[in-house]
Amino acid sequence: MSPSLYVPDHGRWVVHKPAVLRGWTYDQPALPRGKKCSSDRKLAPVIQEFQQLIEDDPELFMCFHRMFDEVRRPNGNLDQVFDYKGLMVALDRIITQAPRFGGANNLVMGVPMYAVLAPFCNTPSGFNVFTNAKVNAQLHKIFDVWAEFLVSPESRYVLTTKEQCWFNPTALDVMSQRLGTSFYDAWVCRDSDPDKHYGFTSWDDFFTRRFRPHMREVIDPDNPNLITAACEAHVHTIQSNIRAVDKFWIKGHSYSLSHMFNRDSFTPLFVGGTVYQGILSSLDYHHWHSPVDGVVRKTCLIPGTYYAARLDNDPDPDVVSRSQDFVTAIAARALIFIESNNPVIGLMCFVAVGLGEVSTCKITVKVGDRLRKGDDLGSFHFGGSTHCLVFRPQTPLKPFPHVQPGTVQNVNSNIFYIENGTKN
Template identity: 35%
Template sequence: MPVLPPPKVGATPPLSQARRIGGWMPQHPARIQDHVKEVLRLALDAQLPIVQPIKALQDLLAHNPIVYMLFTEMLTEVPTVWPYTEIPGDGPRSEIRDIDHLIQALNYQIQSPITFNDSAQIGTPINAILDWPMATKAGFAAFLRDDVNQVFKNMLNYWGNFHTTQASVSTVTTADGGWLSQTAQSEESGLANFLQTYVVPDANDPVHYGFTSWDQFFTRDFQSGLRPLAGPDDPNIITSATESTPFSIQHNVQLRDTFWVKNKDQRSNYSLVDMLGDADLAQKFVGGTVYQAFLSADSYHNWHAPVKGAYAADPRIVDGTYYAEPLMWSFNPDDGPPDPDVGADNLSQGYISAVAKRGVAVIQADNSAIGLMAVVMIGMAEVSSVDFFGKKKGDSFKKGDKIGCFHFGGSTHCLIFGPNVKLEFDPAAQPSVDINNPPPPVHVRSALATVLS
């Protein structure tokens, strides 16, 4: 890896290797710039027809002066010093600074499959385009707007649908640069020993392993027996709902709290009414416990029941934001020096639990010592789809059963327990003290916590 040049005088401190948790964005900020430069080059060369969701964004910008102002400002408010601008001596600009180029890049990206990059993986390509603009004051205001989020929702739905088509499988290949390539399987822990680890449609297919779309590849299952269920006959053992890395455990959570402010451990407090979108439901969990963990880009994206029970209500989707980042991780925090999150919303997971698009499922556990609990599946940036498999109130399941998945991504979730549930979390489920250095992932269906009598 090349040595980074020093920042120019007056620059905010570079974040060269920090906080790229989850593998959604590369460690090196220059690699994001390389990616954005290449996307813009391809977009300008291809000159693809503008598709309807991008036309809707153009129309919003053309007819709403406030949105036009915010988008213009968020592209210009990014500091014009390294590492937020092009690397000195690295040729043409690698960042996007005007609306026309932004439109071109987005239009190209949502007509292209997510690619594997053996030099620096970009799991969220649109997030890469918006990485620094999100961290400006104008970006903060823009991505909280309902009209902007509706446009981006339609844009991401279009892209998500594309990833269910045959055209999207072009990057799911064993060829060099593919998601199934030898390089991918050797460098990405979630892809290692792929045929031995995952169920594939056709192991005899030397190119795509039988996958017919990127989404089919993304929602793949583990081979039988690879993730054994912890405590199958012990209702007091709660299992991990996802293959995920612990982010936060908070006790005595409140009905409403300052989810946009850093607390003493550099995370934000959970605000139950905002997370659940239902004041009466939220009241039942006041004083309880929230466990949050995030999924990695190359990992397993199905969810499994953490307890035996049934849905106490129909699982529902709560609409929200896609690229909203709090000021506490921005160029303009309320206090302290500029501190933009180089992973876009990686450090803002508590914040997005209250504002991002998410799925909420309320579970009545068979174990009366657990009682009512909630599962909140949260989208991060473009990885925002949530699928509960059409389940309804009263549908039952056993602990460890597959109960849903993220299509086209999805990368953090919360388990919420009531105030009378006393839990001892497994050592592997403990978040790290340093938010920038997360612990290893907890395997899905493994022991997460034990209910204490």
């Protein structure tokens, strides 16, 4: 593996310099069905419906116009999107294609819709657009249409060794660098030949690929005083004394439990407790695993936003990645409450937060299921994502010294121990 290849920052969804996005999104030579990306191609019905929604709602119509006036335009990265109609054309092109590998130089890693929308997310009018319930309901419809293609065999055209496809030598190098082994040795594949898509049946099948058993084993699985990482993720923060209701939209007032849990009846049990949050990149493993032995007490899917972010003045377009705590209160998410077998840990909650693209939170456990540490809980399907572990105030948690903001913690690795309990 070449040491010169730069693996993109964990937690980032788009590149620092959005000028490179123009060619990635607009200059693709052809759609997988052989149709050219021409500007006069009739929009898909779900995109036509989105355009009609904008034009029929005076507030949305105004906001979609204003956000184009408010957006920064560094290096001409939006030179083909002048108004909301151009944006509809861009979205229409995206949902006919599978995400491509952008290359080691421009570091675009497969989130094309957010790549187009990101500059608008950090504008006042864009904030109004992406927190609008009707817009988010329509985005969900668009994602459903896109997902139909991404789960089909036709989407495998990007799973080859060709340029800007996911199994070309550069892409395989980038995906293998942090794992320290080859793609085939790290991931469960149905075929050893990259030209046969490694046996993956669709883009979604590739995106939700699993580690081989030897890659992420639970260490000391019988020690009830150890809590493991639920996801392969970059540590965002660990915060204690979390309030029931707080100003989650203001930096420094990070978590508002009542909003995060959608006012669930379990909320009072966690007031004053601890939140651990980790961010997944587009190249990470996207399955969730139980951090404790225990029993599933409740699961819940909560609809929400996809591209809303806390506004700031940073010229970097990746504002949603800078809003990780903010999105826990408003984005589409899943809750899984687990009663640990260790009474000192007691009830805890895993929160999966889907952000952008086809961010389906798929729960695979049900109430009453008995879990062992490392058992599968569910998965994210295509899209950027973040997650939290939430603990009650009575749980005497201690993070291991290596668990610090900015570090990457492997799924099933030990991240917390119970104070006065046995670490190892």
